Amino acid sequence: MDSEKITQFQQMIANLSEQYKSNPYIIQRIDSHLSKFPELLVKINNDHNDRVNKMKKLMMEQDNFCNIFLSKHKYYFMSHNNMFYEYDNKTYKPVKEDDIYYTLLSTITSGNKLLMPWKQRTATMMMKKIKERSLFTSIPETYTIQHVLSFLNTFFQSKHESKYFLTMIGDCILKKSTDNLYFISSNLKQFISLIEIHSCVVTGVGTFNNFITKHSDKHKLNNYRIINTIYDTNTMTMDLIKNMFSEISIDLLCVAVHYSERYGSAENFLNTKLAEEPIRNTICYFVNNSIENIVDNFIKTSIEKVDNVNMTINEKHMCYIWKLYLSNINVPNVTYSSKLIEMLGEKRLQHYASEKGGVVFICVTSPYLPKVSSFLAFWNKHVSISKDDNDEYEIDELLYLYKNSSCKNTYISDIEMLRMIKHYYSHIVKIIDDKYVTNISCNLWSKNDDIDEFLNNYDGKGLISTDDLYNSYKSYFKAKEMLNNNTNYLLTSKQYFEKNVLKKMMNDVKCDNFIQFV
DSSP states (O other): OOHHHHHHHHHHHHHHHHHTTTOHHHHHHHHHHHHHHHHHHHHHHHHHHHHHHHHHHHHHHHHHHHHHHHHHSEEEEETTTTEEEEEOSSOEEEEOHHHHHHHHHHHHHHHOGGGGGGHHHHHHHHHHHHHTSBGGGSOOOHHHHHHHHHHHTTTOSSHHHHHHHHHHHHHHHTTOOOOOEEEOOHHHHHHHHHHHHHHHHHHSOOOOTTEESSOOTTSOGGGEEEOOOOOOTTTSOHHHHHHHHHHHHHHHHHHHHHHHHHHSSHHHHHHHTTTTOTHHHHHTHHHHOOHHHHHHHHHHHHOEEOSOTTOEEEHHHHHHHHHHHHHHTTOOOOSOHHHHHHHHHHTTOOEEEOTTSSEEEESEEOTTHHHHHHHHHHHHHHEEEOSOTTOEEEHHHHHHHHHTSTTOOSOOOHHHHHHHHHHHHTTTSEEETTTEEESEEETTOOHHHHHHHHHHHOOOOEEEEHHHHHHHHHHHHHHHHHHTTTOOOOOOOHHHHHHHHHHHTGGGEEGGGEEEEO
């Protein structure tokens, strides 16, 4: 205490003594109070010290409780969607604010009697702390990371590629700028669209513009990074992918952000972690190869020059061979057809303008032409365009018909057949999920005629499910095979059978796909 305050106290007592010096009663009372004052001050001082010590103890206990609670209960918050999340060291899941509050109060009540006076105050303070903890400040444990990488095995051949992909996603979520463009397949695009939707809900960032499926003249070739996948829709459908992804969507977002922050950016990951990996050459193919080099390699590996002027390749076939070449080396198409034809002409391939339009190259052939010729012969002889959307064939069915036709003179895979249909006929047919070709009919097998034949000869009565009816359909043609010296009859898929039977007999359809036969 400063001397001025002491002087004030002394002056106060002197003034009181002077004021009441002629009043013995008051003087006696002043004396009585002053004699007790030292003891009172000791008590006041002790009480104050007790309160201060108790406050310090409570604050220390509160700090300890907060640290222990937040360590045991990993709660996080995202301000964009105003949602809380909990991490159990395996997976991230949304959690209600009331549930967190209840856990807080229960933990204090059951395990910390010292904080009971500050129960509500501590809980309120803790909720504020949790709201300051962004979901992306968490560090995923090994289990979570491996679980996400295991899921990405569906799309990528190695963990390196999966980690690279996650780092790209993390860069997008954190809005890190880059000039790089990631060339992806349409299948991977569907998956990225799923990630975008979930990212938008959680973070507000739902547009990943760096992922592309087609090139543009506006892009610089050396900015392209090729992201190849092993995803096969025949092995796992996109619906199944959606169901699996919904279970780990938040995990994937957190791991992606973790990798982006850990490695700095996808490009840093590419130049450090993948610096000596063979996959880097594939990813950076357009960094190391100009379009001129690619065309030169195409001519060297896919085009054969001959002396026979009758050996020609028209523009349509040449563009298909080009696409086939790029597919074989897992590189996307980065030039337009007109530009390709122009460049091939500049490479001194003899050519002339066809009267039907387009360019015809002469004195050239290609090892890929026999497959093209064989397929086109099959299509022109046996396939016709139909206006009926119900006329539908699976790629596998068309491939079987081709293999058993007189037009077959070389092996064609299902992928090759799909590629040729897309190239030559996508303008007149519909291709669904890279599996079904609609609006066509084939004179080697009329699926509708087979179904009509079965229905006309079906002698069952009463109510029958489409499942049982399909089994009867299969039995009918199996029996027919036996009667015709094991002649092989193709069977439609259950899906196609049900769709067409329900349409043909719509007036007899009852609830839950049951059909009434009379």
